[in-house]
Amino acid sequence: MNKQPLQYTVTPADPAGHYFDLVLKIPEPNRDGQVLGLPAWIPGSYMLRDFARHIIRLQAYCGKDGVEIATEKISNHEWQCAPCNGPLTIKYRVYAWDLSVRGAHFDESHAFFNGTSVFLLPLGYEQHPCLVQLNPPPHTNDWKVYTSLPEAQSREGAAKRHGFGLYEAPNYDALIDHPVEMGNPEVVSFEAFGAEHEIVFTGVLPNIDYERLIADTKKICEAQIALFEPDSHEVPFLDSADRYVFLTMVTGNDYGGLEHRSSTALMIGRHALPVIGQEPGNDYHDFLGLISHEYFHTWNVKRIKPAVFAPYQLFNENHTRLLWVFEGFTSYYDELMLWRSGAISEQTYLKRQAKVITNVWRGPGRHLQSVADSSFSTWTGLYMSNENSPNALVNYYTKGALIGLALDLYLRQESNNTYSLDDVMRLMWTRYGKTFYRGAQNQGVAEDEMPRLIREATQVDAAPFIERYVYGCDDLPLADLFKSQNIRLHWKASQKTPSMDVRTQADAEGLRLATVYNGGVAHQAGLSGGDRLVAINGLRVHDQQTFERALLTCRPEQKMPVHVFRRDELREFKVKLAPPATECHLDKVKN
Numbered sequence: 001m002n003k004q005p006l007q008y009t010v011t012p013a014d015p016a017g018h019y020f021d022l023v024l025k026i027p028e029p030n031r032d033g034q035v036l037g038l039p040a041w042i043p044g045s046y047m048l049r050d051f052a053r054h055i056i057r058l059q060a061y062c063g064k065d066g067v068e069i070a071t072e073k074i075s076n077h078e079w080q081c082a083p084c085n086g087p088l089t090i091k092y093r094v095y096a097w098d099l100s101v102r103g104a105h106f107d108e109s110h111a112f113f114n115g116t117s118v119f120l121l122p123l124g125y126e127q128h129p130c131l132v133q134l135n136p137p138p139h140t141n142d143w144k145v146y147t148s149l150p151e152a153q154s155r156e157g158a159a160k161r162h163g164f165g166l167y168e169a170p171n172y173d174a175l176i177d178h179p180v181e182m183g184n185p186e187v188v189s190f191e192a193f194g195a196e197h198e199i200v201f202t203g204v205l206p207n208i209d210y211e212r213l214i215a216d217t218k219k220i221c222e223a224q225i226a227l228f229e230p231d232s233h234e235v236p237f238l239d240s241a242d243r244y245v246f247l248t249m250v251t252g253n254d255y256g257g258l259e260h261r262s263s264t265a266l267m268i269g270r271h272a273l274p275v276i277g278q279e280p281g282n283d284y285h286d287f288l289g290l291i292s293h294e295y296f297h298t299w300n301v302k303r304i305k306p307a308v309f310a311p312y313q314l315f316n317e318n319h320t321r322l323l324w325v326f327e328g329f330t331s332y333y334d335e336l337m338l339w340r341s342g343a344i345s346e347q348t349y350l351k352r353q354a355k356v357i358t359n360v361w362r363g364p365g366r367h368l369q370s371v372a373d374s375s376f377s378t379w380t381g382l383y384m385s386n387e388n389s390p391n392a393l394v395n396y397y398t399k400g401a402l403i404g405l406a407l408d409l410y411l412r413q414e415s416n417n418t419y420s421l422d423d424v425m426r427l428m429w430t431r432y433g434k435t436f437y438r439g440a441q442n443q444g445v446a447e448d449e450m451p452r453l454i455r456e457a458t459q460v461d462a463a464p465f466i467e468r469y470v471y472g473c474d475d476l477p478l479a480d481l482f483k484s485q486n487i488r489l490h491w492k493a494s495q496k497t498p499s500m501d502v503r504t505q506a507d508a509e510g511l512r513l514a515t516v517y518n519g520g521v522a523h524q525a526g527l528s529g530g531d532r533l534v535a536i537n538g539l540r541v542h543d544q545q546t547f548e549r550a551l552l553t554c555r556p557e558q559k560m561p562v563h564v565f566r567r568d569e570l571r572e573f574k575v576k577l578a579p580p581a582t583e584c585h586l587d588k589v590k591n
């Protein structure tokens with residue numbers, strides 16, 4: 001049977017009220033009463049967000065004459081329509097005031113949306129093709145459209161590149177995987193191995209050094225393409241789009257991204273962008289790391305997937321124990337690719353790795369939870385982090401990245417440098433990823449499959465390694481593994497400040513304890529995460545600098561009065577300070 005397309009119309013209707021108006025036409029609805037749903041979460045961000053709460057009005061009209069019929073909300077994210085012989089037209093309004101990579105946002109300056117925030121799915125129509133009419137806003141005719149969603153080229157009313165008009169997707173899964181930006185952004189483009197890439201910048205921009213940014217991004221993209229397709233240099237995203245799009249929202253101080261099959265949505269603080277005439281620093285390397293991370297997902301999670309994500313369960317939590325592979329390995333490779341591409345030096349790479357190691361080793365939660373469990377529990381764990389998370393959880397991004405690093409070194413060592421983690425990634429790519437959107441027979445990595453895949457790719461038995469470090473809570477043997485690469489891992493105190501064994505966070509009101517590490521001196525003294533620092537040793541503390549200066553007036557082992565506000569109550573604790581905290585260092589051994 002020829003499947004008739006679902007027809008959506010999106011109009012950014014009210015910039016001051018932040019409303020999109022949507023129309024959905026279902027040519028042949030379920031005659032007994034169509035159910036409509038909006039995803040409860042967005043793939044890549046593992047938390048129930050119930051986007052349907054932003055639909056503020058929904059009406060259904062039956063037949064060619066459009067007689068209004070009843071609708072009823074039947075769950076947090078579903079509506080039941082009264083019976084209708086079709087066609088069925090749904091009109092609804094979506095509130096769009098979430099400036100994040102996960103939601104929708106619209107005002108007089110721009111409009112941005114993810115499909116999961118705006119496109120209702122008629123249940124049972126998951127495999128129907130979709131047409132999307134994108135309309136301009138009422139207040140300006142200057143805006144253009146930026147998205148990897150393909151223009152409906154064979155149809156009347158097809159959008160021209162960057163224009164309003166008709167776009168299309170082969171099914172609902174594709175429809176919600178191409179975010180859309182409308183407005184007047186700055187746009188630059190480049191080719192990586194002949195494939196087109198666009199970088200779109202929205203927001204108030206500094207004097208961006210585009211030449212540098214394009215050169216670095218191109219290098220990173222090409223290094224990744226060469227990893228997965230060393231011979232053909234074929235890019236992955238042409239199965240779903242004619243180009244890759246980086247949609248970048250520039251703000252005062254944000255950092256984050258969300259991966260899609262042929263694009264990514266990024267948020268970045270202005271200070272991280274390279275500015276003409278200035279040598280960029282760590283923040284810029286972090287931004288390149290973000291670009292590298294989301295681009296790597298084009299292979300690893302958007303095409304090579306956990307089998308349980310094929311297809312995604314969009315209306316409830318979709319659990320997997322494999323995020324140490326899909327987020328952890330992606331976090332390992334995002335940095336490795338900065339170095340391999342030449343975007344950062346070896347020395348900078350080792351410095352950045354040492355920082356990750358310090359960070360992971362600081363969290364006592366790593367001895368209580370495995371990365372496999374952290375992955376499975378992320379919906380209520382990592383994605384609902386609180387002040388105690390470092391004591392209770394392990395982060396499958398950071399420890400997962402170190403597992404990628406350790407496994408890579410282990411495979412190189414055990415195979416006498418014949419094989420590496422690259423071979424594992426390439427096997428997963430050819431087996432599962434390459435044909436995923438081209439009618440693949442194999443639909444993703446089974447939960448227990450990694451040891452088999454590693455053995456097949458490298459002939460190394462990594463099952464005991466995975467049992468111990470992925471399903472167990474042991475610390476990775478990084479110092480030993482680094483020796484084989486002539487790199488020395490050691491710990492030393494980087495400054496003389498005595499430690500309170502806490503993590504602090506500055507905000508407009510001053511400095512608060514973000515985390516009190518279990519077993520540390522602040523914990524023993526009775527301090528708590530969330531306590532707001534007032535004074536140490538009688539000296540006022542209101543930011544990181546005054547905190548460190550106050551600590552410098554104390555000696556380790558000395559008992560110091562620490563005053564904090566807990567809620568509105570002033571409390572005093574006596575803290576016996578610890579010696580300065582140590583940090584990991586990675587040094588190349590001359591040989």
Ligand code: ZN
Nearest residue numbers: 293297327330
């Ligand atoms: Zn990621």
